[in-house]
Amino acid sequence: MRTSLVPVILLLMSLFAGNAVALPDIQAWTAEKGARVYFVQNMMLPMVDVRIVFDAAGARDGDKPGLAVLTNGLLAEGAAGKDAQQLAESFESVGAQLDNDSLRDMAYIGVRTLTEEQYMRAAINTLTDVLTRPDFPEDAFNRELARMKVALKASKQSPSDIASKAFYKAIYGDHPYASPTDGTEESLELITLDDIKAFYNRYYVANNAVIGIVGAVDRSKAEEIANTLVANLPSGERADPLPAVQEVISPNTVRIDFPSRQSHIYVGQPGMKRDDKDYFKLYVANHPFGGSGFASRLVQVVREDRGLAYSVHSYFSPMRELGPFTMGLQTKAEQTDEALSLIRTELNNYIKEGPDKDEFEASISNITGGFPLNFDSNSKLLGYLALIGFYDLPLDYLDTYVDKIRDIDLDDVREVLQRRLHPDSMVTVIVGNGNGVNQNDNQVSTAANE
Amino acid sequence: MRIYISLIALTTIVIGLALFVFVGQEVTEPTQEGVQTTTLGNGMKVIVKENSRAPVVVTQVWYKVGGSYEHEGLTGVSHVLEHMMFKGTDEIPAGEFSEIIAAKGGRENAFTSKDYTAYFQRISTDHLELCLSLEADRMRNLLLNEDEFVKEIEVVKEERRLRTDDDPTALTYERFNAVAFTNNPYRQPIIGWMEDLENMDVEDMRNWYRTWYAPNNATLVVVGDVKAKDVFALAKKHFGPLKPSDIPQLKPRREVQQYGTQRVQIKVPAKVPFLVMGFKVPVLKTAEDAADTYALELLAGLLDGGNSSRFSKNLVRGSQVAASAGVSYSLYSLHDNLFTLSAIPADGVSSEEMEQALLAEITALLEQAPTEQEMSRVKAQVVASSVYEQDSNFYQAMKIGILETVGLGWRTADDYVERINAVTAEQVQQVVKKYLIKEYLTVAELVPQPTETSMSVSAEGMSHAH
Numbered sequence: 001m002r003t004s005l006v007p008v009i010l011l012l013m014s015l016f017a018g019n020a021v022a023l024p025d026i027q028a029w030t031a032e033k034g035a036r037v038y039f040v041q042n043m044m045l046p047m048v049d050v051r052i053v054f055d056a057a058g059a060r061d062g063d064k065p066g067l068a069v070l071t072n073g074l075l076a077e078g079a080a081g082k083d084a085q086q087l088a089e090s091f092e093s094v095g096a097q098l099d100n101d102s103l104r105d106m107a108y109i110g111v112r113t114l115t116e117e118q119y120m121r122a123a124i125n126t127l128t129d130v131l132t133r134p135d136f137p138e139d140a141f142n143r144e145l146a147r148m149k150v151a152l153k154a155s156k157q158s159p160s161d162i163a164s165k166a167f168y169k170a171i172y173g174d175h176p177y178a179s180p181t182d183g184t185e186e187s188l189e190l191i192t193l194d195d196i197k198a199f200y201n202r203y204y205v206a207n208n209a210v211i212g213i214v215g216a217v218d219r220s221k222a223e224e225i226a227n228t229l230v231a232n233l234p235s236g237e238r239a240d241p242l243p244a245v246q247e248v249i250s251p252n253t254v255r256i257d258f259p260s261r262q263s264h265i266y267v268g269q270p271g272m273k274r275d276d277k278d279y280f281k282l283y284v285a286n287h288p289f290g291g292s293g294f295a296s297r298l299v300q301v302v303r304e305d306r307g308l309a310y311s312v313h314s315y316f317s318p319m320r321e322l323g324p325f326t327m328g329l330q331t332k333a334e335q336t337d338e339a340l341s342l343i344r345t346e347l348n349n350y351i352k353e354g355p356d357k358d359e360f361e362a363s364i365s366n367i368t369g370g371f372p373l374n375f376d377s378n379s380k381l382l383g384y385l386a387l388i389g390f391y392d393l394p395l396d397y398l399d400t401y402v403d404k405i406r407d408i409d410l411d412d413v414r415e416v417l418q419r420r421l422h423p424d425s426m427v428t429v430i431v432g433n434g435n436g437v438n439q440n441d442n443q444v445s446t447a448a449n450e
Numbered sequence: 451m452r453i454y455i456s457l458i459a460l461t462t463i464v465i466g467l468a469l470f471v472f473v474g475q476e477v478t479e480p481t482q483e484g485v486q487t488t489t490l491g492n493g494m495k496v497i498v499k500e501n502s503r504a505p506v507v508v509t510q511v512w513y514k515v516g517g518s519y520e521h522e523g524l525t526g527v528s529h530v531l532e533h534m535m536f537k538g539t540d541e542i543p544a545g546e547f548s549e550i551i552a553a554k555g556g557r558e559n560a561f562t563s564k565d566y567t568a569y570f571q572r573i574s575t576d577h578l579e580l581c582l583s584l585e586a587d588r589m590r591n592l593l594l595n596e597d598e599f600v601k602e603i604e605v606v607k608e609e610r611r612l613r614t615d616d617d618p619t620a621l622t623y624e625r626f627n628a629v630a631f632t633n634n635p636y637r638q639p640i641i642g643w644m645e646d647l648e649n650m651d652v653e654d655m656r657n658w659y660r661t662w663y664a665p666n667n668a669t670l671v672v673v674g675d676v677k678a679k680d681v682f683a684l685a686k687k688h689f690g691p692l693k694p695s696d697i698p699q700l701k702p703r704r705e706v707q708q709y710g711t712q713r714v715q716i717k718v719p720a721k722v723p724f725l726v727m728g729f730k731v732p733v734l735k736t737a738e739d740a741a742d743t744y745a746l747e748l749l750a751g752l753l754d755g756g757n758s759s760r761f762s763k764n765l766v767r768g769s770q771v772a773a774s775a776g777v778s779y780s781l782y783s784l785h786d787n788l789f790t791l792s793a794i795p796a797d798g799v800s801s802e803e804m805e806q807a808l809l810a811e812i813t814a815l816l817e818q819a820p821t822e823q824e825m826s827r828v829k830a831q832v833v834a835s836s837v838y839e840q841d842s843n844f845y846q847a848m849k850i851g852i853l854e855t856v857g858l859g860w861r862t863a864d865d866y867v868e869r870i871n872a873v874t875a876e877q878v879q880q881v882v883k884k885y886l887i888k889e890y891l892t893v894a895e896l897v898p899q900p901t902e903t904s905m906s907v908s909a910e911g912m913s914h915a916h
Contacts, residue, residue, distance in 0.1 A: 044503050047837050076757070084767055088758035092727045093827045095834025098757070114834055143744030143770055150722060150773040150797055157618055157721040157901060166905075256905045259719045260616040262608065292550035293557075294536070304545055310612055330612050362553045369555020373572055376504035 023398050024381055026388070027219060031226040033235045035205030039213045039222045039386040042378060046207040048120065048215025049382045050225060051099070051110030052131060053390050055239040058104040058181035059320070064191050066152075066183020070144060071199045072102035075109055076139035084140060088290055094269075098124035098130075105320045106204075106390055110382075115216045124225055132232040134200065141193050149188055160330070163264040163431040166254050170427040171270055171324055174260060174375035175245050205236020209441070210389030214378045245270045245322040253428040263432035264328070267343065269422060271325030274318040274391040280404045281416040282316055284367065288359035289350050290314025290327060292366060297359065301346055302329060308339050320391065325421065333432055348423045354414035368402045381387035485850070485860060486678035488685075492694045493666030496685045497850050497860060498678040501843060507674030508843045509581045510570040511589070512851040515662035517640035518564040518784060519700065527650065527658050529562040530606050535569065536560075537598040541592040544598055547584055554580060560642055565784040566855040572844065576673045579684050582670075586688040589663055599652040608646075610641050618720035618896055626726045626894035627788075629714040634705035634785050644818055663694035669854045705730065705786055712892040713863040715813015720898035722773075723795055725804050728788035729889040731779070731881075735856055736786050743781055744869040745877040746789055746885070750779045751828035752820055752878065753811065754793075758827065760811055771799045771807045784856045789886065801895045815882045817877040832870045 027039045035052075061067045077084045091098050091111065096119070100109040109131060113123035155161040165180050172178035183191075211229060213222045247270050272282050283291075290298040290313045302312040312329035325346060331339040338449055355363070373383045375398070388397050487497045516528050538544035551558045556573035558581075571581040614620045624639050633638035642650075670689065672681045708730060734743045753760050754777035765772040775793040791812075795804040839845050850860040 042503070045837060045840055047641045047834075047841070085758060087764055088756060088762070089823075089827065090760045093823070093830055095830040097834075097838070106631075114837060143767065146797060147766075147773045150794060153797075154722040154794070157719070157898070159616055170907075224822060227795065252907055254907050257902075259901055261611045262616055281699065292552055294545070295552040300545070303605055304601070307601035308608070310609035331608060332611060341508055362549065366552045366555050369553075369574060371555070372504055372506050372574060373555070373557060376506045376843065379841055 009282065011364055024375060026385065026395055026398070027222075028389075028395055029223070031206075031211065031223070032440060033230045033233055034388050035206040035209040035211055035226065035230045037211045037213065037222070037226045038389045039219070040381055040385065041216075041222070042214060042381075045378070046115045046216050046331050047112065047378070048115050048213065048217050048225075049110065049112045049378050050124070050127065050229075051108050051212045051382055051386055052229060053106050053108040053210045053386045054201070054204055054210050055105070055390070056107040057102045057336045058113060058179065059176040059242055060199070061176065061179055061181070061189075061254055063187075064183075065179040065181070065187040066148060066197060067187075067191055067195055067199055068107055069181055069183070070141075070148060070191060071144070071196050071204075072100055072107045072109065073144055073148075074136055074140060074196060075100065076130045077144060078135040080133040081135065082129070083137070087130060090126040091123060094119040094122045096126075098127070101181055102181065103186060104181060108386065110212075112379075119385045120217075122275065124228055128229050128232070128300060131204070131229060136193060136196055136200070138193060145188060145191065148183060149185075152182055152185065152188065155182065159258050159260045159262065159264045159431045162256060162258060163266055163328075163429050166256060166431065167268065167326070167427065168324070170252060170254050171249065171268060172245065173249070175321075176242060177245065177319070177321065177323075195312040203239060204233070204234070206230045206233045207236050208238050209233070210386060212382050212385035212389060214382045214385065224244045232286075242321050247322060248425050249420055249427065251425050251427065252432070256429070256431045257420070258431050260297040260328045260432045261332055261334050263339075263430055264330050265336065265340055265343075266326055266328045266428055267329040267340075267347070268324050268326040268328075269426045270322040271316040272318050272420070273322055274320060274387075275393065276318065278416050278420060279318060281408055281412050282420060284360075284363060284405060285354070285413045285417050286316055287363040287367065288323075288355040289347075292363060295362060295366065297350065297355075298327070298329075298343065298346060302339065302342060308335055308342070309366075309423070312343070336430060336432070340428070344423070347380045347421075351417045351421050351423055354410065354417055360410050360413060364405060364408070367405050477517040478896070484533065485916050486682075486843070487860075488682045490665065490686055490690050492690065492692055494685075494689050494692070495669045496682060496689075497669065497854065497856060498676065498681045499671075499673040499846060499850065500676060500678060501673060501840075501846075502675045505575050505675050506572065506843070507575045507578050507672060507676055508570060508572050508847045508850050509578065509585070510568050510671045510847045511585045512566055512671065512855045513567045513662060514566065514667050514697075514855050515658075516563050516565045516567050517638055518635040518703075520635065520638060520642075522638070523646060524650070524654060524658075525638045525646045526606070526610075526640070526663075527646075527654055528567055528661060530603060530647070530650060531655055532560050532562045532567050532569075533602050533606055533660050534594060534599060534659075535588055535592060537595065537602065538585050538593045540593065541587050541591065542584065544593075544595070547588070550584065551577075551581070555778045556581070564636055564640060564726060566852065568851055568855075570844070570847075578672070578676060578681070579688075582684050582688045585670075586692060589665065589668065589689070590692050592659055592663070594652055594655050594659060596652045603647060603650060606641070607644065610644060610647065614639065614641060618716070618718050619716060619724055619899070621723055621727060622716045622894050622896040625714055625716050626892065629712050629894065630728050630730070630788060632706050632708070633703060635703050635784060636783075636787065660695075661698060664693045664697065665689055666694035667697045669851060671847045671851045671854070673843045673850075686838055691853070695784045699747035703785065708890055711888050714892075714894045715897050716894060717897045717899050719901035720896060721901065722896075723801055723804075723898055724792070724796065724896040725801050725807065725808070726790060726792045726894045727808060728790040729886045730786060731789045733783045733785070733787050734781050734862070735784055735858060740869070741873070742881050742884070745780055745873050745881040747781050748825075748828055748870055748873045749815075749878050749881060750777045751831065752815075752824055753777045755828055755831055760824075764792070764811060765807055769807060770796055771803060772796060775808070782852055782856055782858060782862075787893075801897075805893060812882060812886050816879060820878055822875075825873075825875055825878075829871050833867055836867050 024040045096113040111127045309329040309331045314327040317323040554577045558571040560569040737743045761775040773794045778790045791808045
């Protein structure tokens, strides 16, 4: 295998607004059958990353949580008459790496391969089989379902997994975002092979797909790859719009006893959409509070000043519909109430007053100055292409990003905090809750009795 | 965030050799990989890899110190000191290091492993000098204020609770290492025993800092859109004036002979059993024959290198005794290490059955040599990975830093593909026969205990103060 083909051509790059920041040149088109393609050519390394994203993730599970994850995981477990072993060998014997996952909004499958013609062809052809001709063999279905059950069981020994699931449930109620993507004990008993096939046939269709390609291929090769991938995929239809999320919810506190030394605490509410009209404002607004690592106010107050936690943060997770705003930390059980009351007070004050001028300016400068770090590798760039395509963001999303951040002023941030965050209507989840070290007995927490 | 990692364990048996080496600025010729190096007058090594794909740079300062340098009673001190490195100098008050980098759009952090401690920034190329000046300042001028220590040690204890005490798998690994090794320092957790953290004081920090933080015990690695000569000039300007120290020579701490299989059970609240099995093996740094270590590396790929590997094929899909199974081996560690098999048994499979199934995979290698197809698959993956890893500046800098810090030298990476390609099926069988034997085995078993949970939901406004 050759690794020295690397013609050093830097095609990407257009200059950006006075800064010497080079931005990738994104090409976009619609391939056969209606699949949308986003492509960036980068000739520096003899490799290419390809990813096909579908609106076929947890939010589409319906009344069978885990369905999307299982469907996605079964694609490479048997396709075009080949079994899992043969498929894996087809990828791995040419050094290709299969990559697939199913989240709440997005499900994807893709491959990273060398661009040496015979290797790339083998990798793309196998990916095409996996994507368009999955066999969903019954033995693979039974096995993967059994493994999901073990994984689900294992997540119940993790206080952070327990807390995260309870948090989504508390925030989203009846909305599809409430259901755990890895399923429930009940749902995993109900899922059938017919469910998997029906899910695949409905959602893994070209009109519901976005293809991202980054690497050392030219435009015509990229078109060929995209067309190969979707040639045998039906056009189908995009997934239906998801129901809207109720923005203001009833406040409540969920306490789950768990024999961990720390309590895991989450506070939050429905936050923002990926294409939210306030997206940039909210991103900037959260940044000085809990989104800028060691520079953030939460880290200063909770960790640096008081040593109460190793990790403390707040963030918006933008999704198709309102993704959550989350504030969270872990602290030893005895400090649960102190830590919770501290971060609630901090959040209330912050919503009321906003950041001070220095904090605000430091954040603007961090976000704009660090922008090039967000796509300094093919893998990061691929993530952006998937995002832009999947959420229908404008093609100049990266080109206009820094300007949009700079257009925001301190008053915008203060206004948006008060309008969009509702400290009296937040959900609090506490897992651990003071039961302390290695107590295996099933105590009901003091708080639960009050 | 002030992370510690134990991905790859590393070390050098003799470090003191570099003591007071005052060589002038001597720059090597650029190699195929585009790496250039120099050594400053005070003994600090500087390594630069130019990569102009994006206008950004990664800087990493590596110190030859980590968990394996520590002695009992003081475990975790390297990692706590890593946290304290953000707690101020005369020039830069506590906490400001991070704020200054953040204000320039940079990302920064640090990590401690068994054989190294490293500090890094990722930033636009224009701010390279800022990073170097800040790193040079804290290399010699750290305040180590008691008030800051008293708060930060609590943060580290929370980190230990989060990463180890409340994670049954991590806890199993910790006790596994403690039982596997008798006198090799890899028996100690990087984050330290809680008892040692409870009894650590700021004077321990000062001693550790004085002992190990000096330019002649450090390597600067810079990868990105820079010119090597510019980096050398900046490094000389900022690190050059720092005084070197008398760095102690590490004691060998070579593991004593093991006389039979060692076993430990970990009974803690958990839901799913877990099994770890480790055989004592040499690493590149310690091996009499380097070929053995590359054969072990290839063996790891045969067993666990992707979905077509033997563990996936035979244990997860074939007999279906495992819900998941894996292998780990650290070619580049400082001391002898473990070739580790781990598995989560499928539902209804006992740890005993799981153990037998894992061992059967090892025995099978002796009865039937790896096929040509398996061998070439692993080799293809290695070649491809050597291209893929160049997608990340950070990873490239890591590899250089690790190899330099354990004393193997960054050029060792250049040999990797060739050495792996040279491994034969017979060599794989030989290392299996030589090292993967029960006399050198340690087994740790997580035995889940009940984690009964109960839940209550209250409407806001009701009192739940305690």
